[in-house]
Amino acid sequence: xxxVTQLGSHVSVSEGALVLLRCNYSSSVxxxxxxxxxxxxxxxxxxxxxxxxxxxxxxxxxxEAEFKKSExxxxxxxxxxxxxxxxxxxxxxxxxxYGGATNKLIFGTGTLLAVQP
Amino acid sequence: GAVVSxxxxxxxxKSGTSVKIECRSLDFQATTMFWYRQFPKQxxxxxxxxxxxxxxxxxxxxxxxxxxxxxxSLTLSTLTVTSAHPEDSSFYIxxxxxxxxxxxxxxxxxxTVL
Numbered sequence: 001x002x003x004v005t006q007l008g009s010h011v012s013v014s015e016g017a018l019v020l021l022r023c024n025y026s027s028s029v030x031x032x033x034x035x036x037x038x039x040x041x042x043x044x045x046x047x048x049x050x051x052x053x054x055x056x057x058x059x060x061x062x063x064e065a066e067f068k069k070s071e072x073x074x075x076x077x078x079x080x081x082x083x084x085x086x087x088x089x090x091x092x093x094x095x096x097x098y099g100g101a102t103n104k105l106i107f108g109t110g111t112l113l114a115v116q117p
Numbered sequence: 118g119a120v121v122s123x124x125x126x127x128x129x130x131k132s133g134t135s136v137k138i139e140c141r142s143l144d145f146q147a148t149t150m151f152w153y154r155q156f157p158k159q160x161x162x163x164x165x166x167x168x169x170x171x172x173x174x175x176x177x178x179x180x181x182x183x184x185x186x187x188x189x190s191l192t193l194s195t196l197t198v199t200s201a202h203p204e205d206s207s208f209y210i211x212x213x214x215x216x217x218x219x220x221x222x223x224x225x226x227x228x229t230v231l
Contacts, residue, residue, distance in 0.1 A: 032218060043123075043210050044161075044222040051218045090160065104151060105212075105220060107160045 002027045002093045006108035014116050019078040021111045023065075023091035026072065032094040033074045034105065035065055037087050044090065050074060061085070086115045119215040120144055123223035130201055131231055138196045138226045140167075140211030146191035147213035151220065152184075155208040167194040201230045 007022040025031055032051050036044040048059025055067040065076045074091060091108040120143040130136050140150055148169045153161040165186050166174040173186035183205075185197040194213075198205055206229050212220040 034219070036222070041208075041225070041227065043121075043224040044212075046219060046221065049219055104163050104166060105161075106163075109160045 002031065002106045004091050004093050004106055004108035006089075006091050006111050008111055009109065010112050010114065012114040012116060013081045015083055016080050019063075019076070019081045019085065019113065021076040021089050021091075021113065023074045023076065023108060024072050025074060025091075025093045027093060033065075033067060034092045034094075035059065035063070035074075035076050036090045036092060038090065038110075039087050047076070047089075081113075081115045083115050083117065086113055088112050119213075119219075119221040121211065121213050121221050121223040123209075123211060123226050125226060126224060127227040127229075129229045129231065132202050133200055135197055135199045136201055136228060138198075138209055138211075138228075140194045140196070140213070140223055142192045142213045142215070145213075145215035147194075147215065148191060150188060150194040150211055150213045152186060152194075152196050153210045153212070155210060155225075157208075161210060164196075169194075198228065201228070203230045206230045 003026040005024045034049045035047040037047050038044050047063050048057045050057050050067045058064045063078045065074050067074050089111045092105040094103045122141045124139045150167040152164045155161045163176050164179045167186045167188040169188040175181045188194045208225050208227050210225040212222045214220045
């Protein structure tokens with residue numbers, strides 16, 4: 001079975017500071033990994049995804065994440081936080097042992113990012 | 118890009134009534150769609166997998182007779198909450214994959230049962 005752990009339910013950074021949101025996964029087979037962002041009362045928007053290609057993945061809005069198999073991690077980073085980055089961030093792993101978007105996603109509990117002026 | 122819509126965006130109903138929520142893929146076809154529910158300040162929990170032309174697959178603990186799913190076409194899946202009660206109040210979100218490696222999410226439907 002797959003699972004995702006997001007360390008830190010709340011993260012607060014100053015505008016312009018580095019953003020680091022942590023995600024560790026558990027999977028018995030090569031996973032597909034995703035980061036989604038959710039603004040209040042809205043659906044989820046895909047930030048980036050890892051699907052067994054390059055381990056350093058670049059996404060939208062300046063975010064990137066690195067897949068580290070040895071650490072079973074997929075941490076999300078952004079060099080310089082902007083006020084508009086304040087939102088809830090979810091890490092997710094594909095639920096099937098064979099990956100692929102047609103398989104169900106398993107979500108972490110989410111990290112609420114606050115950006116202070 | 119892949120766009121998924123949901124209708125309605127919010128609905129308020131009385132206890133005991135049924136509510137239908139639509140999920141549409143606007144620019145692609147989807148043989149599979151997913152339905153999630155999200156309680157305030159919590160993560161998304163998968164309820165069921167909707168399969169075009171066949172029965173939905175429900176997650177453990179989800180009442181299939183209460184949450185009726187119909188995948189009528191390659192672009193439309195519906196979730197009907199039957200005999201809704203206040204504990205069914207939640208944010209319902211659907212998703213669909215246009216290809217083989219990514220799911221795209223609808224904007225969600227806020228259900229409030231009085």
